[in-house]
Each structure stands twice: as structure tokens, then as C-alpha cells.
Amino acid sequence: MKRTMNIFALKQVATGLKTATKRLCLSAWLALFINPLTMAATYSVSDTESLKLQLETVKAGDTVLLLDGEYLGHFEIHQPITLTGEGGAIIDAQGRGRAITVFSSGVSLKNLTIQNWGGDLYELDAGVFIHEQAERVHIESSRLQGDGFGIYAENSKHITVNNNLIAGNRALYKLDRGDGVYLKGVDAPVVHNNKIFNVRDGVYLETSTNSQVFDNRFHSAQYGIHYMYTKHDEAYGNEVDSVDGGYAIMSSEFVNLHHNQVSNAIDFGVLLNISKHSIVNNNQVSLAHNPQGSAELGNEGKGIFIYGARDNEVTHNLFSTSDIGIYMAMGGEGNKVYGNQFVNNQIQVKYVGDSLLEWSHQGKGNFWSGYMGWDSNHDGIADKPYRPNDSLDKLFWLYPEARFLMNSPVVALLRWVQSQFDIGEPTGIVDSFPLLNNVSSDRVQN
Template sequence: MMRWALIGCLCCCGWCQAANWQAQPGQALQPLLDSTAAGDTLVLPAGRYPGPLTISHPLIIHAVPGATLFADGSGSALLISAADTQVSGLTIRNWGSDVFSLDAGVQLLPGADRVRLSRLTLQGPGYGIYAEKLIAPVIENCRILGEHRLYVLDRGDGIAMRYVEAPQLHHNHMQDVRDGIYLEDVSHSRVSHNLFQGLQYGLHYMYTHDDLAWQNRAEAVSGGYALMSSRAITLKDNQVSEAVDFGILLNVTRDSQLLGNRAVQVRNSRGKAEDGNLGKALFIYDAHDNVIRGNDFANSDIGISVALGAEGNHFYGNSISNNQIQVRYIGTQALEWSHEQRGNYWSSYQGWDLNGDGVGEQPYQPNDALDRLLWLYPSAQQLLESPIVQLLRWLSSALALQPNVGITDSYPLMQPAPWQEINDADH
């Protein structure tokens, strides 16, 4: 006796005589999937269905709320190799935990171009969704929960993609996974309105280019947004709070833009200034030729940390406020952090604005020569409060010692920059 029903035929999406099918809770779905034709629609009523499943030709799978694919505890729960497949509304659980074998709730195989996954709920220890060597997948309104009892580096990523072109990742929620979204050798990605909680990095770029991310939010993470060995990324209007290591990381990244982002409350309770492991709202590491404008870096251990140089970056219109250390720069270059007579707002600036143009009359240097000396030689920290060090610091400020080394803002702003100046024209 057949345990499924063919409930009608229709023509849609360019497929001739595409059919609608409806499954019955508890039945084995793979024989049913193998009986369908390209372009058919399969409806899954509420109930539990055994996995794993493989989709090898284009299908539309619509799951009613409460429909759950329950895999056998190993491997991936749902494997898709067919282009133009759509899966919506399905809950997936009990796939494998072997991240080296790429165990995932949904694994998108090469050829699964233009797949659309929407309103999925995935809970398991491996990857939530893993994709490799395909074009233009869409993942939206999905909730991906990892295993919080596992050490964070033993978990899979919420969404991981390698060698993927033009993915669209919007309105998803990732929690207790390794990285929320990990993109490697990806180009032209669009990532927006995602929420990252309780994980390593919210959004992690590696060897990517021509990407755009906007209005994402990261909370209680090790790091918010990591841009590593990448180029031409625009990060706009994103937020991160309660991170431990960094809010935004620019690591060997070039020709990118940080516009209107907010990184606040980045603190490492176990960090030490002499060890360089305090929380950093913005961490610039050997990153050049980027635009950093209209961002808010506040209430953190370190507002901005710079290592291995930051030449060629345009840094202006930002607000750096109420950080334990506003800027930590170790280097021998002179860096100007203003652009076209427009600098940044510094809560620690003690200058004045005589002509009322909103710009301080005196340039601002967030670090003096003694700061750099103490960072280069951490053992000297014990002398920090000694009278002679205080005298040298005063002399350094009064006499402008070593003016050609370090960071200078020649046009410090008297008020925080108006965030509304960062608008859609910057896309």
C-alpha cells in the first residue's frame, strides 16, 4: 500500500506537468523523493520523518510547522546536489558531530546552484549548513543552534561556505556554534540582518572579495566580525557588544570599508595591557588602504589596537569614547587619522574650539612616546606610576617630543559624528 499521495498536477517554474505530493508522518521519505520528477512539490505535514535524505533533482519541499527530519546521528541529515531546489519550514535534528567529515544539518554539494533554504530550524553539534563549489544559494530566516556543552572550537559553524559565488544570507539566527557565518574563497556575498550569539566569531571572512554585510548583530562572542586576508569588503551598520577579543578585526585586509558600525563593551576580564590581550573594539593588523568612517568604538578595554602597521588607511568621522586605552599603537610610522580636515571624536580630547567650527584647534595624539616605550618593554609597567615617569610624560606632552611618530588627529571633532551621514549611497 502506498504511504504517500499524489494530489495533483500542474505546470510551474518552467517544468512540464510538475506534480504536488504529500507525505505521511513517520514514512521513509527517500523512496518518495526518488519517485518525484524535477520541479515537483512535496508537502510534509507535522510529524517526525527519518533521515538522512538526498535530493538529486530539483524539488520544492514545503514543511508544515512541526515537521521534523530526524537523522541517524552520523553524517549529514539532508544532502542536496540539485540546482534550484527549495526547502522551507523544516526542523532538522540528530545529524553527526564530525566536523572533519563535514557532518551538517544541510550539506549543499557542488552543482546545487540557486538553492533556497528558508525558515529552517537546525539543532546539532556539526555544521548547521555547509556549502562548497556552487553559485547563488539563498539562506534566509533560519535558526541554527549548536551544542553549547562542546568546546567552541569543537563545534561546527552555523553556515560555512567554500568556493561559493554570490550567496545571499539574511535574517538568520546562529547560537552556540563555532563561527556564525564562515566564508572562505567566497566572492560577492551579501549578508544582512543576522543575529550571532554565544560563539567564536559572528561573521568570518577568509580569502574573500567584493562582499557586503549590513545590519548584523553579534552579542556575547569572542569576536564580532573578522576580515582576514580579504579585499573589497564593505561592513556597514553592523553592531557587536560584549565581545572578549575584538569587535572588528582587519587582518591583512585591503581596499575595504567600515562604515557606521558600532563595537562596544569589548572586554577581556583575564587580559593584561602588558600582554596585549585586552579586548579591542577595532583591531588593525597589517591592514592597509581601507576606509574606516563613521564608526563608534566605545566602552572597551582598548578602542583601537594597531599592530604591524596601518599605512594608507583613511580614518575619520569616528567616535572613540570611554575606552580604558583609546588607542594602542606600536610602531615607528607617523599616521594621520583625519581626511580633508575632518578628524574623529575623542572623549579624552582636552582641547578647545575657538572659532566654533566643531573642530578642535589643537591636534590630538592619543599616545605619547612613553606609551609606546612601555608597550615595547612590558616589564617597565611597574614604573608607570613613579614620579619620574609622570614627569617624563608631562614633558613629552608639553614639548611635543617625537612628533613624527605615532598617530595624530590634526582635526579632532568636538562632538560625535552624525551617524546619518553614513547612508545608502555608500553601498
Template structure:
């Protein structure tokens, strides 16, 4: 028995020792090296342009010197990975196809290409940047992925598209002119951190995902920052979005998420209106339940917080709602309390006082009155908004603090912004 074990050990040592490094200089030698490579080998691409479609079928390290470029001549995918534990590093990849039905991509990850590392590459093309299905633990780090800004946004490929993938890591990448920066469908336990998104639809788009975390990402000049749709247990924290058109954060039929310490500012739709519901929203809560929304900033947008279609069962406190054209839009029939354990939110328009110096307003804050709801339900009445009678009715309602009226109330409004944060651990319901 011990002889068999010794023989196996010696064989493994010999295989490690056989790992080789190949340097290639043109398309023919690259194709040949990919055909002959064994697990553990390294292929170094010299500075040159390598034209065609290439496939990696062994667990190798594919590494480019400065200027090493794969050019697919606008047909199909540039690099297909069909083996686990492949490393792709330092390549320029360009001109792959744009057929989204056939998943044309700069890097196409086939089923079973587990634990791949895609690091420090520059991808420029019309289709998907990186596309993968049925994978475990891919790592996508420090890449630049650019689509084609001349193509209508919904006809572009996503920067990273992952479906039925567990534990992916997407970190320190730059995305521009793609459809969604990172699109995740039926994914679990993703980690998405320190990415930059610009000139695209959504920075991160979750669909049917669970147990994900995203932090320290920045999105600018996008349709929406972070879209959480039909998902559960997402920890979204310390992200920023500015100059968006539709929303900063979207919770659409998403439950048990923890939304903490994010900033959504300057979310403005010049063609939208709050009466029609197509204005820019700092956060849009739509049929989402049991989410914890704390210590965020929603500022300088068309609407700070918008809630609709059964989004009442959420907890909101310690948020900063500042200088939005409409601070809150809610047209439901429930009376909502937006505070927790004697702590509410900071409202820039609050006009109450703090007589005992405890940092909380002495009277509850109601960001909307019953007339706001009337105008949202009947947009044609907007012409009356600034009439003397309407202004008088608004003043009367503020003075008497009516009870039993549907809408949002904060019984403990903060007089100043709480700079301390509530911790970085996911909330346990």
C-alpha cells in the same frame, strides 16, 4: 521549423502541467516521494518525525507543516541537496552527525546545487548547520541555527560554511552556540544582512573573499564580531557587536575595505592586558592596507583601536572613540595622521578647545605619548606607570606637543559627534 518550435512549446507546457504536490506522513513515504519527484514538484511533510538521511536530486520544493522534523539519529548529514533551484522551507532538522572532516551538516549543499533557497527552517545539531562548496547564488534566509554549547567552540561546526561560492545571500537568520556564525572562504560578492549572532567564535568570518557586503548584523557575547582576513573590497557597514572578548572588527591582511557606521562596544577580555596584546579591541588593524574606516564607534573597551605589523596605510576619520581603557595602541615607527580633508575623529578624552567655533579642536590630539609605547614594548616597566616622575614626564610632553615623534596624531579632532553619516556607497580607491 515552426512545427518543431510549436511542438517544443507544447511539451514545455505539458511538463509544467505535470508538476505535482505530494503529502507525506512518515519516513517511508518521504523516501519514496524523493525518489519519484520530478523538477517542479512539491513535497509537503506532515507533522511527524522523519528519521534517517535524505537526498534531494531534483529541483523540487520541500515544505514542512508545523512540527515536521528530520531526525538523523546523530549519523551523517540530515538533508543532502544535489540539484539546482531546490527550496527547503519550514522544517525542523536535528541530531545530525558531528564529524567535521566529513562535513556532517543539517543541510549539505553539493557542487552544482545552485540557486537553492533555504528559508524558515530550525536546525539544532553538533556539526555544520548548512555546508556548501562549488555553488552559485544560494539564498539562506530566516533560519534559526543552533549548535551545542557544551562542546568546545572550535570543535563545533559553523552555522553556515561556504567555500568557492559566488553571490550567496545570508539574511535574517539567528545563530547561537556554533563555531562561526557565517564562514566564507574563497567566496565572491556575498550579501550578509540582518543576522543575529550569539555565544560563538566570530559572527562573520571572511577568508580570501572579494567584493562582499555585510550590514545591520548584530553580535553579542562572542569572541569576535567581524573577522576580515586576507580579503579585498569588503563593505562592512551598520553592524553592531557588544560584549565580545577579543575584538569587534578585525582587519587582518585585508585591503581596500570600507568600514563604515559600525558600533563595537564593551569588548573586554578579563584575563587580557594591553601590555601583552591580548586585551579586547574595538577594531584590530593588523597588516591591513588602504582601508577606509569612517563614522564608526569604538567604545567602552579595553582598547578602542589597535594597529600592528604594517597597518599604517589606512584612512581613519569621523570615528567616535569613547571611554576605552586605552583609546589607541600603536607601537610602529611611523607618524600617522588620522584625519581626512580637514576632519578628524571625536575623542572623549580630548581636553583642547575650539576658539573659533568651527567644531574642530584648535590643537592636534595625540591619544598616546612616548611613555605608552615604552610600557607596551617593555611590560615589566608597568610598575612605574603611576610614579610621580612618569606623571611629570607625561604632563611635560602634553604641554609641548613634540613633533617628529612616532605615533598617532589627529590634527582636526572633532569637538562633538557628527550624527550625519557619510553615505552608504562603497569607497572607490
């Protein structure tokens, strides 16, 4: 009898365990399939008040759809949601403040027209203002037009801006406009396939890291892309036109600038200013020209301007049809410059320094239009080194008022004497292996 009872008790325990297991499995199934994200809803709104109310009550994962029409004022997002428009939804900030302020991570803004936000740069007026620590914010397929910053983010990461049109106010003085995209202290932002114009800087990055900026179009701005105190950035496939400067790399490290274009810049195509360990490779710069530039002021248009920058590589670029092909000053000696094409610049090289710099690497120099060298072994490299400048050029740079003497018989005689005899320690630029074939930079391989 005792044994029978034990068996009965064991059966009861087994039945209880089986029931508990079923309940546990059901709970796990419900937890897997019934959660806030899978229960996300889509809400349509058609006026300003309903949009504000919906943004106050919306849950994580929800979508708010703006029907065509105008939504006036300023809007805040505190949940990870998607705010999207049908195509004709306009958010108008009525000339002041910030149109949209994002406080939450995981927010997406799509298919919106955002316009007429404020122009107070000290108050950080912006079309989209991303609050500190709000991460993984996406702004895409939208049109933004206003006086202040287009998109502003600080102390965040994984901000994505793609396929937008961002326009400033052309009537404002260039430095009074906001930047198209302003990112400060942002890690791993991605900015691609945007059209940005009539702003201060197209994309401005400060103390940011690991940025990727590619396939954008910039025009009518101070700079296309502006790096300040950044590290480990990459920019490629961008096109810049009608700006003060194309790509400004300032006090930054490990910037990889490759396969970009810039034309019609006033000051420079590329600037390396107190930056190091950066690569400028396979870019095309043309028509850098300052109509008011002069040798006295040193403000001529430059294909590339290297100012106090060291340990960088400038390779396989095309610098053409500019006031100056390459200008180097203030301690820019410690850089590698080879494989480039300097074509039809009024002055190919301007270097005011006391060192003799070799601009070739492993038997490969640069192509210089106008240089007629011999190539006895037909290897595409001239038999003799090329000196784009001599001591007399440096003299005229230092004392531009004497330039009227450049073509005089006396100067011609001095150049001949200088070529025949070593007068003092040699300084300037020498390319020991000048290239004689003008190969398209896109075809040049590292």
C-alpha cells in the same frame, strides 16, 4: 484546361499549408502550456519510508509536503523540487552523518525542523549538505539544530539562506562545533534574517565572492561573520553579542562592512587582518573586554584590531567602553581613519610602530572622549592637533612591567618635558582636526 488544373493544384497547396500552419500553432501552444513545470504535482507524505520513496520518484518542479511527524535517517534530493513541511515536520538524522544532501540545482527547503545530525567536522556532517555545482538552492523558514555544520556548500553559487534559526551544541568546546553557515568557493550567496548561535562561526566564507550577509543575529560563537580569502562582499544590519570576535576580515579584499553592531566581544569587535581595499563604516562596537586580558600578552578586548592591513577605510564608527578602542600593529599604517567616535575606552589607541600616522581626512578627524580642546571659531573642530599617545605610552606597552610608574612624579615630569621639546623623530598617532561634537554615527554622512 491546363490553366484550370494549375489553379486547382494551387488551391490544394494552399489548403495543405493552412492545415500545416494550424498543426504547428497547436504544437507550439502545447509546448508552451504543457511542459514538466506546469504539470508539477504536490505529494504529501507522513512517514520515513514514503518520504524516501517519493524522493526517488519525484519529478522536476514537484513539491513534497511533509505532514507533521518525525522522519528518521538521511535523505537525498536529486531533482529541482520543493521540500516543505506543515510546521511540525521533523527530520532527525539520529546523531550521525548528514540529514539532507542536495545534489540538484533549483532546490527549495522550507518550514522544516532538521536536527541531530552528526558532529564529525572532517566528514563534513551537516544539517543540509549542498553538493558541488548544485546552484540556486534556498533554505528558508526552518529550524536546524545539531553538532556539525548547519548548512554546508562548496563550489556553487546563488545559495540563499533566510529566516532560519540555526543552533549548535553549547556543550561542545567552541572550536569543535560546526559553523552555522559554511560557504567555500560560493559566488553570490545571500544570508539574511537568520538567528544563529552556539556554533563556531555564525557565517564562514572562504574563497567566496559577492556575498551579501545582512539583518542576522549572532551570539555565543567564535566569530559572527568570518571572511577568509574573499572578495567583493557586503554585510550590514547584523547584530553580534557574546562572542570571541564580531566581524573577522582576514586576507580578503573589497569587503564593505557597514551599519552593523557588536557588543560583549572578548577579543575584538572588528578585525582587519592582512586585508585591503575594505570599508568599515557606520558600525557600533561596545564592551569589548577580555577578563583575562593583559598588556603583557596583548590580548585585551579591542573595538577594532588592524593587523598588517593596508589601504582600508575606517570611518564614522562608534568604538566605546572597551579595553582598547583601536589597536594597530604589524604594518597597519596605510589606512584612512577619520570621522569615528572613541568614547570611554580604557585606552583609546594602542599603536606600536615607528611611523607618525595622521588620522584625519580633508580637514576632518575623530571624536575622542576626554579630550578638552579649544574651538575658537566654533566649527566643531579643535584648534590644536590631538596626540592620543606619546612615546612614554609606547614605552609602557613595550615594557608593561614598568606600568606601576605611570602615575609617578618622574613620569609626569618626563611627559611635560616631552610636550615642550622635540625628542627624536615623532612617532605614533596624530589627529590634526579632532572633532569636539559627539555625533551619533548613524547620523554621520560620508
